[in-house]
Amino acid sequence: MKTVAIKVAGESIQARVGETVIHALWNAGKAELIKTGCAGGVCGACTITVRSPEGKMKGTDLACMCPVEEGMEVFPCPVDSALTVAPEINPNEEKLRKAYPKLDRCTKCGSCTSACPMSIPVMDSVLRMRAGQLDEVADDFTNCIHCGLCRFVCEDGVEPHMMGMWVRRSIGSSAEIEEKKKDKDSREIELEWQYLLEGSSTDRMNKALQFRKSGKIQP
Ligand code: SF4
Numbered sequence: 001m002k003t004v005a006i007k008v009a010g011e012s013i014q015a016r017v018g019e020t021v022i023h024a025l026w027n028a029g030k031a032e033l034i035k036t037g038c039a040g041g042v043c044g045a046c047t048i049t050v051r052s053p054e055g056k057m058k059g060t061d062l063a064c065m066c067p068v069e070e071g072m073e074v075f076p077c078p079v080d081s082a083l084t085v086a087p088e089i090n091p092n093e094e095k096l097r098k099a100y101p102k103l104d105r106c107t108k109c110g111s112c113t114s115a116c117p118m119s120i121p122v123m124d125s126v127l128r129m130r131a132g133q134l135d136e137v138a139d140d141f142t143n144c145i146h147c148g149l150c151r152f153v154c155e156d157g158v159e160p161h162m163m164g165m166w167v168r169r170s171i172g173s174s175a176e177i178e179e180k181k182k183d184k185d186s187r188e189i190e191l192e193w194q195y196l197l198e199g200s201s202t203d204r205m206n207k208a209l210q211f212r213k214s215g216k217i218q219p
């Protein structure tokens, strides 16, 4: 089988053509060199930066999705977790700004978009956040695996993925509360009908009069 020489965290290993950096590490008995979770591109644990065989920085990637290439150099780039801000019902740009004041520090450099392994238009979405287009933002971040690379490369300390998740959670919480409210309303209506339709005709008449006056049932 054809192999290529790669370097990971300063260690040289032989890798099989067609395998990913993570599989190359496993086969070489060096799994500990890069943190790994799902090995399928969904958990965001295996963040790396890559230098091309020509010595140029190629940018960021996920080691479990990145195929090996002769002469490439890979550097683990673990991203620390960030503090979460609790979601808000009926979110808007003001609430988002209050939760993440760094929103306005974005200088539109585009690094976050280049760094994203999921091809999310991160910078455009940050601009949509500023404009209050939060439904579109929620769509933008549907595929976000929370790897944190957009935050890692942002020199202005903006946290696009945290804001995107906040928007998604806030919109989700609002819908859940609406649903619960609808459920509660329909249960209450059911009880009112039961109350008004039970008993003799005199009882029903008295209940109807009382209900019209107070707006409440008296079970
Ligand atoms: S990396 Fe930071 S400053 Fe640059 S576009 Fe993204 S959020 Fe804005």
Ligand code: SF4
Pocket (backbone or CB within 6 Å): 044, 115, 116, 117, 118, 119, 120, 122, 143, 144, 145, 146, 147, 148, 149, 150, 151, 160, 161
């Ligand atoms: S938006 Fe940020 S955290 Fe989400 S996948 Fe892209 S780089 Fe990773």
Ligand code: FES
Pocket (backbone or CB within 6 Å): 035, 036, 037, 038, 039, 040, 041, 042, 043, 044, 045, 046, 062, 063, 064, 065
């Ligand atoms: S190990 Fe989960 S994304 Fe790479």
